[in-house]
Amino acid sequence: KSTIFNNLTGTRQKVGNWPGVTVEKKEGHLTADGYHLTIVDLPGTYSLTAYSLEEIVARNFILEEKPDVVIDILDCSNLERNLYLATQLNELDTKVIFVLNMADIAEERGIEIDGDKLSELLDVPVVFTVGNKGKGTRELIKAIISATESHTEFPRTRRVYYGREIEKAINELTEFIKANNSKKLPYNIRWIAIKLLEDDRIVKEQVRKTADSQGEAILKQAYLKRKNLRDFFNEDPEILMTDHRYGFIAGIIKEVIRRNSKSHVDVSRQIDLVLTNRLLGLPIFVFFIWAMFQLTFSLGSYPVGWIDAGMGWLGQTASEIIPDGPLADLIVDGVIAGVGSVAIFMPNILILFFCIAVFEDTGYMARAAFLMDKVMHLIGLHGKSFIPLLMGFGCNVPAIMATRTLESEKDRILTILIIPLMSCSARLPVYILLAGTFFGASAGNVIFSIYALGIVLAVTMGRLFRSTILRGKTAPFVMELPPYRTPMLKGLLIHMWDRSKVFLRKMGGIILIGSVTVWFLSTFPRQVQLSKxxxxxxxxxxxxxxxxxxxxxxxxxxxxxxxxxxxxxxxxGEKAREKVEKSYIGRLGKALSPVFAPIGIDWRGSVALLSGFVAKEIVVSTMGVLYAGEAEADEESNALKGALKKSGMTHLSAYAMMTFVLIYVPCIATVAAIKHETNSWKWALFSITYSTALAWLVAFVIYQGGKAFGLA
Incomplete structure (x- = not known):
């Protein structure tokens, strides 16, 4: 679905949220043949019987916004399951186009689909596409324009027949609704009757709100019809209607699909024999994650060096052009030093998101969830929870939102509590700075060990929470393993850019404000009594x-x-250090130093960590501002790295600081997401408290333990 959307819209996309909820809303624009098309990417769903928030959003948009055309993406290689949604869409008074995607995989499996016959049987246009190769996009655009201009007759006559008794109940209830509804309901009346017989909670609420005083009478009539059908068939009507839909689908499949007898190799299954092997699967997965971080650091080091040199030149130029004074200090030490110290890590962020996009678009992400199912059972969760956890490596906020797909509330809360232990991309600049400064060529392995520590802690804390505050049984887990696909470079770049835009926006917003705030607090009061x-x-x-x-x-x-x-x-340097120590931020740092001294972090490091509550990226920019006084580094290292080495920080204290950054209080956006998703400040405050306490404890053990073994 995302691939088809990207093929149609390219980079002309706008990402936001649906009104009233935090489900991501994607809109794209396309101009073709004199038409301007606005394309909305709805959350994925297999059915109009809505359970999760995403499914409700998708259904409500189709029913209430009444788009000109609905495009239903079907998997050619698994047509039977995909036609269930298609049969439900066919019952609505809306124009529909069926897009049979992954036609190449169906052909490889010896599956031939008669598109013209399918179009005739369901009375809708059918278009074949191969999304990852861009095939069929032009034909789809033509079909959209044609469907928009066509005058389709509603209701469609070719739809599911539910059997004599159920059809009689639907027709009688439809007539009753028409007779007793003074206000026009926003949906197709027959569809409302079907959903009421299926006991659909959302539709019942809509009828109660919209149908005035007659709403209760309509619901009572629906209840009586349901009861009669249940008594007659000794089965719930929704089960019976589902059976009839699948019977209708089975008839269509017989008419439109022909399987040739030629033998074919299922490439996905052959690959899975290795990648999901009981013995090899997990080590291979760990290797892929390790390779991702090695690539992020080693390949990213080249453009990082170029950007760092550019920022150095920009700061030097600004200091020469702007006359000495507060404005020059603000521009050079506040804006350029602060934002620049974060901006140089943009290549690392891009590479990380590119690798995650490769995992998603190839189909390996679902395998990762399958492989981790046994590990997740150690903490009383299942593999489905691993997808949000893995998303947490990119950003904790969408990862927490992704927990909505979990049916159990306790599973959802438990997953939300341990997601912040998955090190998001915002913390990566801190790791790269400290690991690159103190561990040299081993920096990639050190960063990998930090991420691994986060996973170990997530398992440990998850097990603890499951056995204490969130007791409950593990929900059963069934997950589709999609076929492997060759990702499109265009799609990978779009996914990478969509996620990286957030990082860039932060640099222009919250990081800039944070850097200027830290500069102000470290610069004022300007008149202080120095020791000499x-x-x-x-x-x-x-x-x-x-x-x-x-x-x-x-x-x-x-x-x-x-x-x-x-x-x-x-x-x-000595003068600058003393001025910062006696500034507002220096006084704050000195007050905090007794807390952080046992874990090897000086007062400047403690202030940087405190600023990280706003956004983790600000930790590096704060260090860039506070350590500027020691910025006379030797020639082979940049200013901030040289300043850190001269500040008295060691390998051990740097590693302790990295572990603290990994674990401690999530950023404001993550805390807000936790509050929103759990609908409670209790869990948000609990997350802040437990993570900060755990961070201090782990950093203390590492630093003091390392000193005891002579590693300082």
Whole structure:
């Protein structure tokens, strides 16, 4: 579905939320043959019998917004299951196009589908496509325009026949609704009658609201009809109607599908013999995740270096152009140093999201859930919960929203509580900065170990919560394993860009505001009492060296100049450090230092961690501002890395800080998502409390344990 949508709209997409809910809404635009088309990507559903929030949103849009055309994407290789939604759409007074996608896979499996016959039997246009190769897109656009211009007769005569008794009940209830409905209901009356007989909760509420005083009479009549059918068949009407739909589908399948006898190799099944193997599957999955992080760090290091050099040049240029004063400090030390220290990690973020898009578009993501099912059972969950957890590696907010697909409330809350332990992309810049500074060539392995620690902690805490505050049985798990597909580069780039846009927006918004705020707090008050007169000492130093330099010649002269500059820089750094220590943020950091000192983090690190509650990306920008006073780094490392090394931070304290960043309080957006999805501040506050306490405890064990073993 997403591939077809991307083929139609390209990058001309707008992402938002549906009104009143946080389900993602995607809109795209297309101009073709003089028509301007607005295409809405609805949440995926197999049925108009809605259970989850996404399914309700999809159904309500079709019924209430009344789009000109509804495009139903069907999997050619699994037509029987996909036709269930098609039969339900056929019962509505709406224009429908059936898109038979993955036609190439059906052909490989020896399945031939008579599209003209299917169109004739269901009285709707049918278009064949191969989404990942872009085939059929032009034909689909023509079909959309043609369907929009056509004058389709409603209601359709070719629809499911539910048998004499049920059809009689539908017709009688339809007539009763027409006779007793003073206000016109927004839906097709026959469809309402069918849904009332199926005891559809949403439709019952709609009838109660819309049908005035007659609403209760309509619902009572529907109840009596249901009771009569249940007594007559000794079965619930919804079960009977589902059986009739599948009977109708079975008849269509016999008419339109022909299977040739030629033998074919099921490539997906052959690949799964290796990738989902009991012994090999999990190690291969771990290898893929390890390779993803290695690629993110090693390949990303080249463009990171280029952007870092560009930011350095930009800061230097700005400091030369803008006169000395508060404005220059704001631009250079606040905006460029703060935002720039985060912007340089954009290539790493892009690579990470590209790899996740590859997992999704190839079909491997579903296999990951299948492989992790046994591991998830250790914490009382099933493999379906692993999809939101894996999404958490990108961003915790959509991952928490994705828990809506879980039927059990306890499963949903448990998954939500452990999702923040999945290290989101916003924390990646902190890992790259610290690992790249202190671990050199082993940085990729160190970052992988942080992600692995998050998974181990998620399993541990999940098990603890399941056996204490969220006791309950594990829900059964059935998941479709789609066929493997070759992803389209265009689709991968669109998915990567959609996720990365959020990161860019943060740089222009919350990170910029956070960086400027940290700069302000670290710069003011401007007039502070310093321990000594640094300017006088620098002037005396300059005067002393001037006479010696003027008398010296050759190499000695150059040596004295370098020595003078080095000592002057040390004085300037000392002055900047003392000014920051006595600023507003320095006072806050000093107050926090007793809490963070046992885990090897100084007062500047503690302030950076505190700023991370707004957004984790701000941790790096805050460090960029606060450590600017020590920015006289040696030639082979950039300014911030050199400053960190000179600050007294060690390999051990850097690793302890990375673990703290991994575990502690989620960002404001994540906390808001937890509150929204659980509909309770209780779980949001619990998440803040337990994660921060756990972060301090784990970092304490690592730092103090490492010191005890002489690793400091």
């Amino acid at each position: 007169d640094y300017d006088s000492e620098i002037a005396a130093l300059t005067a002393e060296y001037s006479s010696r330099i003027s008398a010296a010649r050759g190499d000695l002269r150059q040596k004295l100049i370098a020595e003078r500059d080095r000592i002057a820089s040390a004085f300037e």
